[in-house]
Amino acid sequence: MNKIILKLEGLAVLILCLYFYSTYGFSWGIFLLFLLLPDLSMLGYIMNVRVGAAAYNLFHTYLVSILPLVWGIVTKSDWSIMVGLIWTAHIGMDRLLGYGLKYTTHFKDTHFQRL
Numbered sequence: 001m002n003k004i005i006l007k008l009e010g011l012a013v014l015i016l017c018l019y020f021y022s023t024y025g026f027s028w029g030i031f032l033l034f035l036l037l038p039d040l041s042m043l044g045y046i047m048n049v050r051v052g053a054a055a056y057n058l059f060h061t062y063l064v065s066i067l068p069l070v071w072g073i074v075t076k077s078d079w080s081i082m083v084g085l086i087w088t089a090h091i092g093m094d095r096l097l098g099y100g101l102k103y104t105t106h107f108k109d110t111h112f113q114r115l
Contacts, residue, residue, distance in 0.1 A: 010095025017089035
């Protein structure tokens with residue numbers, strides 16, 4: 001049941017991000033180009049699992065991804081809003097697909113399940 005709730009939460013976040021992205025009229029080409037950018041954080045696993053998990057979790061946490069969004073709203077910066085929406089949409093998409101935050105035991109160990 002918990003997995004279903006987390007996936008529905010991810011779907012809701014993804015849909016909201018897509019809605020607001022389209023409302024702002026931002027480029028869908030840029031959206032697609034940068035949608036997977038947060039996954040570069042997996043490069044931390046080259047060092048070791050602890051660094052990899054920390055880097056991955058930092059870039060896959062809603063709290064961090066909404067910072068540029070809030071900053072953009074406050075400063076009226078379309079670029080910052082766009083970054084925040086793409087980044088948050090990425091996390092929502094990951095949650096919808098069953099990818100969660102990583103534990104330091106193994107790359108496949110997440111708060112969702114073992115992948």
